[in-house]
Amino acid sequence: MAEVTEFIERFAKVTGAPVRTGTNVTSLRPTDDGYHVTTGGGEIRCRTVVIASGACNRPTVPRLAAAVPASIRQLTPFDYRGPTELPDGGVLVVGASATGVQLAAELRRSGRPVTISVGEQVRMPRTYRGRDVLWWMDASGLWDQRYDRIDDLERARRLPSPQLVGTPERATLDLNALTAMGVEPVGRWAAVRDGRALFSGGLRNVFSLADLKMERLLDTFDAWARRNGRDADVAPSERFPPTRVPASTRLQLDLRSGEIATIVWATGFRPDYRWLDVPVLDEKGRLRHEGGVVDGPGLYALGLPVLRRRKSTFIYGIEDDAREVVDHLAGHLAAHR
């Protein structure tokens, strides 16, 4: 963390851009020749704007949260600080992507009974053939795959985060690891009825889909290594056991029984554009853009899922995007002198 902070601070110094910290943009609206920005520290007029306000400003919580009995404490990852701050008793973690699996593991290690509700997920081993899986994503060119070369871009942009955790042991934290720790998986949470949580009976298929996708990913890595004569640089090819499906999974859980004291919603994040007074959002509240060129003159975006490539939402992945988006921005300025 300290390294990342230092990196960003050094970057601010090197670029010499006037950074205004602790300054919230409360409104951005179009003018005749650009934009008018209202901030907590005054007004700014500008010809172009890059929206780099992040993809994870607010936690997403499904509507059924409203039907959960008041006796249960509900938390989002923004509220969660650690297992000790939770009331005694069982925890239901909803969502099994990066955040959900990490919180479920931490809570289980603290000795609590943990149930995890699993929907669509992206399974990945932390290391493959002796290398970090992110090394493979990068080396094989998968991460550089461009947004305009992806079959179903909409889907790629909605893809949940991979089940990865960064630890010194570089351990894999998939559902097999969680169930081995004693975390109980249940299906996707579908509804609350009469104080009971009802979970989907489709858990087996959700597991198969994740296993099959992981297999295909590893096949891609193997094919890349073979084609590029890299087989000798890495350990032999390996495959992982399929996700174990418990003999019986619970389809419902009585939320009034006291078994569950806390629900942690690890159901994803979304951007916050409440300050954006420009009509550039689609019916789902997402920014309308083509590879970061927003549907409004002189307006740009960076740091959104698969903005221009698969790596767009990773810290180092933004560099190539930024170069191309800024090229377009410079072209816009030149054309509208």
Next chain:
Amino acid sequence: MTTVANGVNVQALLEARDALKGAPEAAQFTWRASSKWQNGVHSTTTVRDFFGLGQEQSHKAESVFEADHPAVFAAEDNGITPIEYLLVGLAACLTAGVASVAQNRGIQLRSVESTVEGRHDIRGILGADSDVRNGFTDVKVTFTIDADASRQEIEALVAQSQKRSAVFDALTNPTDVTVDVA
């Protein structure tokens, strides 16, 4: 796009998907069935009309379904049991899904067969044990597929067909059901 012939007009489906993205009203369908009690536990259900794409629609022909209970339930067995219709729906829906996904992925199918087994503890419906549910204990579908594809690709077809199946969803997830007296 592809040269395989599974008889599914994927192009039309993809065009419909794009068209309906911008027209959610047209995507609202209502499926209907009308049922009439015959005698004992025998009933006859007919299906012909439905609503969709903003207007009333009809099947080419009316379909008639007899439902009854078998002789072991001391009934006349004029037709399959209602819960068996769920198996019919599931098998048909998953099979349609396999064919559509295969067409879309350019996989030629030669044969697609499946067996569907719904295990059922009838103590639930008989009220013999209040801890036993009325519905299926579990459902198992086994596909046997002959196609120009690897085992992994075939498994992916079957997985994707579940992901996009109306009946699989209706069976695995709760649905809000209202039963009124007219």
